[in-house]
Amino acid sequence: MSIRHSTDSLICYLIESVTDAKALKVSLTLLSIIENENPIPVEENEILNNEMLNKGLLLNKHSIRTGLNTAVQDQAILKLYKSGDETKTSFYIANIEHWIQSAKSSGYLLQNIGNNNPPNQPEKSQHISEPINIYRLYETHIGTITPSISEELKEAETLYDPAWITEAFNIAVTGEKNNWRYISTILTRWNLEGKKDGKFRRHTQAPDNNKYINEYRRLRTRDS
Known part of the structure; x- marks a missing residue:
């Protein structure tokens, strides 16, 4: 996983790489409500009920949750669990090196970093190293194959290159x-729009990232 070394580095990554508007809005909001010098992870419910996201950016809770999941998949933010918390309440923090270290020193476990899986959860294979049988991929990473799924897998095996299938499974497993x-x-x-860098894009047209970045900076300046 690529970890950013500063807030500015993360913002540059958001501008250049994040194409989902909801993920961008959620990531910038998280940056705006966490103090850089004392980065405390934010509980999921606090983000879902954030006034700026709900009223200012017109996102409902479903959209915010979708944005959180996408931002985690894009490695803009990280999902955490408090050590010893049996309820496994979800927390989030921006993917910035000293923020992560601060969270870990405070007893948070970071998903997808080392062996920090959620408490009582077995480790999962996070990467498929080479193309293998599609049925084996499904059984290993999803579960039992039903007759209807078997037909879909057979069709996919006919339509798509094995490397595409393996990479698509990799994206799903990692996320x-x-x-x-x-x-x-x-x-x-990929089949309809063409496969470029191998990353699944939810929108063919990127949002106006600079607009959201400028709004984030305006809010940070106002609150400082």
Whole structure:
């Protein structure tokens, strides 16, 4: 996982690489409500009820949660669990090196970093190293193959290059979206729009990132 060394470095990454508007808005809001010198992870419910996201940026809770999941998948933010918390309440923090170290020293476990899986959860294979049988991929990373799924897998095996199938599974597993519908959507999108850098894009046109970045900076200046 690529970790950013400063707030400015993360903002540059958001401008250049994040193409989902909801993920961008959520990431910038998280940056705006966490103090750089004392970065305390933010509980999920606080983000879902954030006034700027709900009223200023017109996102409902479903959209905010979608933005959080996408931002985690894009490694703009990280999802955390408090050590010893049996309720496994979700917290989030920006993917900035000293923020991560501060969270870890405060007893938070970071998902997808080292062995820091959620408490009582087994480790998962996070990467598929080479193309293998699509049925084996499904059984290993999703579960039992039903007759209807078997037909869909057979069709996908005929339509798509094995490397595409493996890469689509990799994206799903890394983002903890272990379901065939998500993988099938990736493959369909690549087939229709062309596969460029191998990353599943939810929108063909990138949002105006600079607009959101400028709003973030305005809010930070106002609150300082």
